[in-house]
Amino acid sequence: MTRDKAVRVSRKKPRLIVFDVEGVLIPKRRYLLFEASRRLSIMSFVRMLWAGFLYEAGLTPLETALRKIYKQLRGLALNDLFQLYKKIPFIPSVKEVFIQLKEADCKTALISSGLPQSFVEDLASQLGCDYAFGLDLEVAEGRLTGRIGGDVIEPNGKAHVLQKIQEKEGLPPEDCALVADDRNNLPMFSLCSLRIGYNPDFLLAYKSDAVIRGDFKEVIPLLGGKAATSHSVSDRELLREAIHMAGFLVPVTASFLDLNSLFVAVLILVVTLLYTMSELARMIGVNVPFISTVTWRAAVQPEIYEFVTSPIFFALGITLALLIFLPPTSYASIAVFTLGDSFATLSGRKLGKHVFPYNKGKKIEGTMFGFLLASLGAFVFTLSPLKALAGAAVGMFVESLPAPINDNLTIPLASGLTLLLLP
Numbered sequence: 001m002t003r004d005k006a007v008r009v010s011r012k013k014p015r016l017i018v019f020d021v022e023g024v025l026i027p028k029r030r031y032l033l034f035e036a037s038r039r040l041s042i043m044s045f046v047r048m049l050w051a052g053f054l055y056e057a058g059l060t061p062l063e064t065a066l067r068k069i070y071k072q073l074r075g076l077a078l079n080d081l082f083q084l085y086k087k088i089p090f091i092p093s094v095k096e097v098f099i100q101l102k103e104a105d106c107k108t109a110l111i112s113s114g115l116p117q118s119f120v121e122d123l124a125s126q127l128g129c130d131y132a133f134g135l136d137l138e139v140a141e142g143r144l145t146g147r148i149g150g151d152v153i154e155p156n157g158k159a160h161v162l163q164k165i166q167e168k169e170g171l172p173p174e175d176c177a178l179v180a181d182d183r184n185n186l187p188m189f190s191l192c193s194l195r196i197g198y199n200p201d202f203l204l205a206y207k208s209d210a211v212i213r214g215d216f217k218e219v220i221p222l223l224g225g226k227a228a229t230s231h232s233v234s235d236r237e238l239l240r241e242a243i244h245m246a247g248f249l250v251p252v253t254a255s256f257l258d259l260n261s262l263f264v265a266v267l268i269l270v271v272t273l274l275y276t277m278s279e280l281a282r283m284i285g286v287n288v289p290f291i292s293t294v295t296w297r298a299a300v301q302p303e304i305y306e307f308v309t310s311p312i313f314f315a316l317g318i319t320l321a322l323l324i325f326l327p328p329t330s331y332a333s334i335a336v337f338t339l340g341d342s343f344a345t346l347s348g349r350k351l352g353k354h355v356f357p358y359n360k361g362k363k364i365e366g367t368m369f370g371f372l373l374a375s376l377g378a379f380v381f382t383l384s385p386l387k388a389l390a391g392a393a394v395g396m397f398v399e400s401l402p403a404p405i406n407d408n409l410t411i412p413l414a415s416g417l418t419l420l421l422l423p
Helices: 042-056 062-072 077-085 093-103 115-127 159-168 182-193 201-207 214-221 233-246 249-257 263-282 291-298 310-324 329-351 365-382 386-398 407-421
Strands: 016-019 107-116 130-139 144-150 176-180 192-199 208-210 359-363
Touching: 016 159, 016 208, 042 062, 042 359, 062 107, 062 144, 062 176, 077 144, 077 201, 093 107, 093 115, 107 115, 107 159, 107 263, 115 130, 130 263, 159 182, 159 233, 182 201, 201 359, 208 214, 233 291, 233 386, 249 263, 249 329, 249 365, 263 310, 310 329, 310 407, 329 359, 329 365, 329 386, 329 407, 359 365, 359 386, 365 386, 365 407
Parallel strands: 016 107, 016 176, 107 130, 176 192, 192 208, 208 359
Antiparallel strands: 130 144
């Protein structure tokens, strides 16, 4: 499927554009966990984190997760919560996009399952939106009771809200577009003719008509009925992928110095722990020399204002390969992962014109270039063209898939298993 075909449904400019809020307009991993939780105990923070993890892993419904999270905020003054919310920045380019939509006479609506109604109304006021819907937050004597309600937290609640807007405006699905990031928004898909996934989870990457990763401004050409044009690679993306490719030095160094795999894995985990502590500090405004600076310069939208988890999964992917497979299989699988994945991203961003039908966020050209580099990297350690090609092919196929498990984990494991099974 070509990119033009993927966005063909957008040839008619929508009259109503619906936006999810967390993860689309404001950072997703920031509001409750790293702002509101500052007023809570460590145990309350852990419970909130656990509830969020269960939802992200698909093990609990959103309504259940939200009720558990807001239960931990019981007793917090509503005004304190609002002041914490006011500290959350918009994702870069959001205000610019809404100015352009307003100039184009588009109606806009914000529908959030995670934010209270009054908070969403404040966001809508800042952006000049026509509609704002959030959850109902129960308050007694100015403090949260821990109980929430409202249509937006129900399984099909967002769809019911959107139907009400459409009925009021007299708009059919053909005149509506949606910009969202996670599966909680899937019930609205049938009510919109254009569905755009912004840094989406695996389900939206599969079901969306178009996928954007990076600059929020890229929604504008899609909403205007045009295919996204070719984009240059930003300095942030170059630094990010350069760090990713530098992971190839792990097997090279370990092989050259004949280092024990367990020793290397432990060393990587220690560095990962230091990075995690640095990110936790950055979330509360404390910068750790060098680490925080590199993180800030390499983070892309919307990671800039969030806890950046990608380096943790990257380190875990290398560590798992070292612990599960023996050299040279472990080294070859890491080569496939570090070289193939990073080169697929860069070349797909710069040269990609065709998307996979099962994953609108991945470009076929990028995966092909990634396969070439992954094959060369694997060959350095296997010295077998067949094994190198097979390991790279499986690794890059896994890289192209929309999956619930982070591909920083699945790529080295899949390629390593392939290399192990081949004679």
